[in-house]
Amino acid sequence: MNESYRNIYQIARNNAGFTQLQAAELLHISVRTLGSYEIGDVIPHGDMVAEMVKIYDANWLGYEHLRLSSKLGKQVLPAINISDLAQSVLSLQKESTDVENIKPSMIEIASNSRVDEHQVETWEQVIKEVFEMAGAALSVVFSK
Numbered sequence: 001m002n003e004s005y006r007n008i009y010q011i012a013r014n015n016a017g018f019t020q021l022q023a024a025e026l027l028h029i030s031v032r033t034l035g036s037y038e039i040g041d042v043i044p045h046g047d048m049v050a051e052m053v054k055i056y057d058a059n060w061l062g063y064e065h066l067r068l069s070s071k072l073g074k075q076v077l078p079a080i081n082i083s084d085l086a087q088s089v090l091s092l093q094k095e096s097t098d099v100e101n102i103k104p105s106m107i108e109i110a111s112n113s114r115v116d117e118h119q120v121e122t123w124e125q126v127i128k129e130v131f132e133m134a135g136a137a138l139s140v141v142f143s144k
Helices: 003-016 020-027 031-038 046-056 059-069 071-076 085-110 117-142
Strands: none
Touching: 003 020, 003 031, 003 046, 003 059, 020 031, 020 046, 046 059, 059 071, 059 117, 085 117
């Protein structure tokens, strides 16, 4: 299990300003259970994460849980970077510029509704840039 996944629950709790004991009491679980979530020994059920999201006031935690705890989430959800609002907005602007720069290629490829063999590499770059912009946009949505 990767480092960020093991710690998303702990990061959310710490950002909310709760000790493990306080959080465990609010979540109606034992400190041991909470600790097992925070070190990655046990993946909490979605209902438990929903409670954490509410108690910690951390919508990003729900997103990251879905992204990291399932094969589907890993495949289709872009990574987000939870930081302050200013950093998130700057990242979105950078990614928007990257998409704007590749826009002519995107339009050219899309104009015939298919990706021709000689366009595959360029289209993969388009997809990469759009995916990164989507992640940056979500980072703005989830920043405080």
